[in-house]
Amino acid sequence: MSDATQDGPMLAADGTPLKRSLNRALRRQKLRALMLIAPLLIFVLITFIAPIADMLFRSVENDIVADTLPETVEVLADWDHTASDLPPDAIWPAFYTDMFFAEEKKLHTRLGTRLNYELTGVSSLFRKTGRAVGRFDTDTYTDQFTDLDESWEDPASWVTMMEDDATREALPMTASAWDRWTAYLDTEGDDPAEEDIEDLLFTMLYLDLAAQPPVSGLSERIQQAAAAVPSFETVDLQAQFLDADEDWADPQVWRVIQTYAPRYTPGYFLNAVDMQLTPEGVEMRPDNERIYGILFKRTIFMSVTITLSCILLGYPVAWILANLPMRTANLLMILVLLPFWTSLLVRTSAWKVLLQQQGVINDILVWLRLVDDGNRLIMMNNQFGTIVAMTHILLPFMILPLYSVMQTIPPTYLRAAKSLGATNWTAFWRVYFPQSVPGIGAGSILVFILAIGYYITPEIVGGTTGTFISNRIAYHISSSLNWGLAAALGTILLAVVLLLYWVYDRIVGIDNVKLG
């Protein structure tokens, strides 16, 4: 395209260079396409991708320990569990404060449940301590302070006292407990100036005053209290906790809290593969607690079995559909498409009806005298039931891709092979079969992907031995409430499926997915 009479770039009708004009048109076209896609993309991102991302996040998220026991976690961070059996003494007031607020907000049971996944018995420990923490003997401090000065009982006087920066600086623990207390009252909609002062605050006040010499310049009330404190009757917080439950003297409990203090943990993933994060490092769980390895293996084994059964049953059907005259094939196709379109629950209930001990198949077998009425076959609530029902449910997903591949294989190839002297078997095995392998591949991956994540059918006909990993995920979401573990198991399953999907995309191409 060289024009000898024109110098410089080619121009469009409006005088701009043609290249730029074309680029602009292309950009506008791209923009228009994106504008059409944008609403749906945003919709899917919010309703679907965000939930999946949330699940991935939950599989490592571990805010609950650091959020519920912030001060304890801080003290534990400096604790070397190999040097001393128990955490430093500073743990007790910190833990008292944390437990007091956790109990007020009713969060201690949730934390107990969370830590119970890692160390059995922690759940009841926290529940017991939660009950005890409000009845600690720390009211001794309250009484002694109010005996000194009645005004200590007045919450309004605390509000004004805590507004003074010098006081806050002199009484750091009291100030921090007070801040958490007012923040808590704020969420409840209560006024700090009207709520009774808790024993916790008097305890912190005592500890502050006992820890350091009184600073001049504070209010007279504090000076007076500071002078009196050395003669106060004291309460041993450690003894109070051990009184509530002696497990608090067990270093193992503190080590578990320390191990699970970080906001992100690989703990759930390790649980999902039968391992455990202990203070000493990662180790396998004891033999009798390993269930997920078995479950993953069973899920894979059953999905493979189902896929193989689908190949075995689907191949002849796809062949006959591809080789019969169009009209007959279309009629027979209905027999494949009707199950495909029938509700999953209808097919599952049909199998439940057929397979039960008083069901149709057993009745027929008894009637044919193949089976004695006394010992009817148990075909349900085991692996057999799941495999049969799921093979039936997933068979159309094998037949349809196989059929579409076989339709493209010219029948002349087989005839040519036979005319060259091949037997029927050789002609099929050496000529036809290799050409149908892409169909087998596509169908197998599709069936396997679908099978590995199945939930409903195994739940209904699988009993205890025929269930999949997905049933365990559902159990952890709705029954055991161990959401983190459910999310970790889900993430592993998702990774497997995405890997297979990537393979499927390489072999078949996602654009070639056909429906119906």
Add this chain to the structure above:
Amino acid sequence: MSSLPPYATTGQTIWYYAFRVICGLIFFFLIAPIIVIIPLSFNAENFFTFTPEMLRLDPDGYSLKHYQDFFTNSDWQAAMWNSLKIAPVATLLSVGFGTLAAIGLSQPHVPFRRAIMAILISPMIVPLIISAAGMYFFYSRIGLQGTYFGVVLAHAALGIPFVIITVTATLVGFDNSLTRAAANMGADPVTTFFRVQMPLILPGVISGALFAFITSFDEVVVVLFVGSAGQKTLPWQMFIGLREQISPTILAVATLLVAISICLLATLEILRRRSERLRGMSPG
């Protein structure tokens, strides 16, 4: 293997018929479980098997009482209405957004086409239990868990891949010079879309809508987690029935659902033939 050649050996003849018998058995395996529940749903007893009266074709062995139970029992009726309230709205959402996006995706120059396609198709690829878990976690965070709106959004998301796939497949055969011709004659883009493009891609849109509808109507895993008792759908009620106290009413419901599937299948087949005729192919 269209027919047996006259020179076939005995072995070949045996194999020919044996193969047909095997295929017949597999077809039987495919269809029998669905067929068998239909007569059982008319059982006069509360059994899940054929009574001697039924086998003798005695009219006393049959009754409509399970259907009557379905239409009078408040649990089943509530479930049916919930299904009918959720599925159409979810379908409308997926078809509306999906068709627009499919048209966008079929333009010649779409940046990041593969990535966008992968995201839009993902609800079909990710196992339902994982979608359900993620949606349960996320929707509880934003207060949608246990609401009608939450279930509708979840079902719409699940239906979108089907709309995208069917509509883009129809658009592959769409002649873009038609829209250019319409624009040339002075039609604005909206008119072009509704008067020219839409009627031509309608079969694809309708079959996408049917897929989206049946996805929502049949869906149980996600609604089990995202919904609450107020959104109990028909499949959910069936699931409860199958897991806890199995009652023959389930078979009556199943029979009705099979009838619905047959209607859907027939509609799709008619649409397929129509679109093939439109493209000048011979009807199958």
